[in-house]
Amino acid sequence: MRLQQLIYFEKIIEKGSINEAAKALYLTQPSLSNALKELESEMKVQLLVRNKQGIIPTSEGREFLIYCRQILDQVNLLEEKFKNEPLRKQNFSVSAQHYAFVVHAFVELLRTVNADEYKFTLRETETENIFDDLASFKSELGILYLNSFNQQVLTKLFKEKGLEFTPLFEAKPHVFVSRSNPLVAKKSLKLADLEDYPYLSYEQGETNSFYFSEEILSTWDRKKNIKVSDRATIFNLMVGLNGYTISSGIISSELNDDKIVAIPLEYNDVITLGWIKQQQLELSPVAQKYLELLEEHIRGYGFDIIV
Missing domain, CATH: 1.10.10.10 (Winged helix-like DNA-binding domain superfamily/Winged helix DNA-binding domain)
Incomplete structure (x- = not known):
């Protein structure tokens, strides 16, 4: 060769x-x-x-x-x-659940690219698609979370698909709402506080497994449920309908215009955010740089990186 x-x-x-x-x-x-x-x-x-x-x-x-x-x-x-040769066209792709910090780091990565040509792809997608993208080598990295509910099932899938998971940081559950929502008057929230508000979550396609849900408490029965497919819609519905969702607590004001706030949820669980890749592959220099920027952004929100 x-x-x-x-x-x-x-x-x-x-x-x-x-x-x-x-x-x-x-x-x-x-x-x-x-x-x-x-x-x-x-x-x-x-x-x-x-x-x-x-x-x-x-x-x-x-x-x-x-x-x-x-x-x-x-x-x-x-x-x-x-030889002072110009950089070749760079390629990089990451598939992730819907997190603002993933997008923010991707934006920062592109700002560091010193090349006239490149092909970068960011797929905010359903959890099952992340596995498929890595298995088919469409993406080099995947970003998702584990908790006490989904860890056993997803870890089994990692093994079956030849993937390895590296934790980035741990977070307590937070409720995301708009600044105009009456709930912002509270310093923390209980599940009972949320009963009368529309619950917003990301659809997970045909599989629709509770274990693939991007939100914890996916089996909790709610009176009002709305499924969406993208972050822009979920934020618009938070503002327009006083809806809420549950996530890590990291919100990028640069990307979300300061319209959304995160309120701690009084629920005993830990969300471990991390990245996955094919076991046999060494990370490209671009992927390594992306992870550095991702960690830097996460630290900027006061979280400790797991080492």
């Missing part, structure tokens, strides 16, 4: 077409096709398939691409340091 083959493979994935990749690489299409066949033959695996939309990677191809990019990133760092 040669370095040039990895460059060719990444370009084909980027363009979604052997013909377009050949043009970008100043090669003939037959030459690029032969190089790809040689790589697949040497690796003893089919990396790409053709369909009506063009070229797409197989599941093995997506996994191979992760390793490929790690190698090319390291080569690029060497060239940048010793």
Whole structure:
């Protein structure tokens, strides 16, 4: 396997077409096709398939691409340091439950990128999709929480899917409400205080398992329930309907315009927020930088990082 083959493979994935990749690489299409066949033959695996939309990677191809990019990133760092070569196009993807601190760190990461071209993806998604994204190598990192209710089930899933969980910090449950909600007059809240208010939670698709819920107390019976699919909607409903949800207590005023507040919930539970990745993969430099920024942002809200 040669370095040039990895460059060719990444370009084909980027363009979604052997013909377009050949043009970008100043090669003939037959030459690029032969190089790809040689790589697949040497690796003893089919990396790409053709369909009506063009070229797409197989599941093995997506996994191979992760390793490929790690190698090319390291080569690029060497060239940048010793040959003053410009940075190559950077790629990074993270899948997460709906947390403002995840978005904030992602914004900060993009501000540090010193490149004319990059392809970054942030997927705020259902919990099951996080597992699928990591298993299919669509994302390098996943962000979610564990607590006493879901820990046994999710830990079993981590093992089955070859994932490892690294805790970031622990938080006590907080109720998120708008500043105009009558509940803000209280310094802390009991479950009984919430009975007459609409409960807002994130839908979890067809599986809809209580263990995949992004909110604790997912089995608690409530009179008023509203399911949403994104953070913007959940915050709008907090303001418009005096709704509430339960989360970690971290709110980014920079992203949420100071309209939402977090009030401690008097309930004996601990939320452990953390990140997951494929066990066999080493984190890329971009992923490591993202985690550094994530930890920095979390510390800024007064939480201790678990070491």
